[in-house]
Amino acid sequence: MRVLTIALFLFLGVYATAQTKTTYTYSIKGKDTLKLDVYTPENIKAGDKLPTLLWMHGGGFSVGSRDFKDDAELCQYAAQHGYIGISISYRLLRKGTKTGFGCDCTKEDKLEVFKQAAIDYLDAAAFVVSNSNQLHVDTKLLIAGGSSAGAEGTLNAVFMKEHFADNLEKYKQVQFAGMFSCAGAIVNAEYITKENAIPSVFYHGTEDNLVPFASAPHHFCDPEKPGYLFLDGAKVIVDKLEDFETSYYFNIVKGGKHEISRIPYEELDKVFNFFQRTMINDEVIQTTIIKTKS
Template sequence: MIFKFKSLFLLLCVAFIGPVVAQSLAVNSDVKSSDDSIVFKTYTYAIKGEDTLKMDVFTPKNIKMDEKLPVLLWMHGGGFSGSNRAFPDDNRLVKYVAQEQNYIGVSIDYRLLRKNKATGFGCDCPKNEKLETFKQAAIDYLDAAKYLIAQAGQLQIDVTKIIAGGSSAGAEGSLNAVFMKDYFVENKEVYANVKFAGVFSCAGAIVDASYILKANAIPAVLYHGTDDNYVPFANESHGLCNSKQSGYLRLDGSKIIAAKLQELEKSYYFHIVKGAGHEIARIPSEDFGKIFNFFKRVVLNNEVIQTKIFQTK
């Protein structure tokens, strides 16, 4: 393994505007129209009660018969109460990786457990309900990954190169699935074959960064604003709830995650926007080239790179 440690500090001025049922591919796929360079299909990866959970899979049209490609498995944001897998920004990302990076891009739905809840997901939402929401989102994410691995042959997936990722609530769900599986999952054998090669988070956090260990630490791309009032940048209460409110729950944000990866000598690309809030949950399409070049170097080429970028709002 090549070790290349570096810290890059840039100062830029920008403005911001503001029970699981696995389905057979033969009966489960829904072929959609696509452009000249990608094929788009929809699959059901799980049915849980009244929720039918689907994923959109974008594959390069020129994929060779014996080829297996890396995957970006993406989870949309929306406060665990809204949005969907086809939201334009999320759709743009997974299409981009299929068109430009020779990945298979996958965008998933998951159970929106705070939808139509009177307490929402803020400071009136009790701590135990927040933890249960994080748990079930992580489990849905793991089920999606498990489905892809089970169908890897037909989908032509390289199961050793699955990049996890998400924005806002989706970042929390995917980060917790990646780093806190042992905390949230009782039967570890169910997901024994689910492993990730990297993670891409836009304004995300996990419940406890002490669960990031040598065994599960993977390269991470982390985008976060220092003044995020919803998902903490460092170690702070979710939504800045005070200790007397029922929704008080401290989380470890991108700063803490990056520090753990630094300590463990694992790769990260940490893009910090000073003075910015939760708008950094927006997927940074202008940086896609840099982000996937990082993943190419650390996941495909096994380099170790630690980069911090400071940007001003």
């Protein structure tokens, strides 16, 4: 294992350089042309296939874009460190609506948004897998990731595919090897099983006022509100992973609110090191880091 680790560091070091960006259309749905930006190490060789981060931006399903500065820089970082970084667009179904995605948005509408976001994400993943040779993607080392709404979309796509997807056959070749969630939650953590549990990184604040840290109503809506819907946050998900002896890297910020959905650039070396050790080297690591909001 020591030799493998050293060899891997040397391999990834080859790609620690500039990257190129190429944009593809992965689906057209009504008036929405859904695209993804692929960031690739500039000196990659024909036939090379690399671990890949497939990223979904945040924005409450109403704002944001795949090429927003923060999301683009994350994917650039990935490409500079031996990965393919891919940032996707998806349907912003709450854009321009009167109720937004808060407590006045009905539970039924919220569940439909979660479903369609998960399907958009799975469609992007299916496109990446189908074109893996051209994109230099190692389909066995695909990391799902997102922040805020994007984290909700990816968590539901990864762990609740059987619930949300209408056509499972379409995604039979899609397999995820890792998860990277910044202030995300899942509709029902009971869908996480020993069979679908994967090494995961979580960042979440204990006082998140939009996406629950543990199990609580989305946006902490009162029971009489139309948008009263319970979600399971990072704490509940990590408890499941611990029970299944699955690797996790859990970053808790005591007193932190939804600002913890930001991409933790200052700790990306630790995030990617975790994926290297767990996805590629098959180590089992269960780490919880507790900080206090400054």
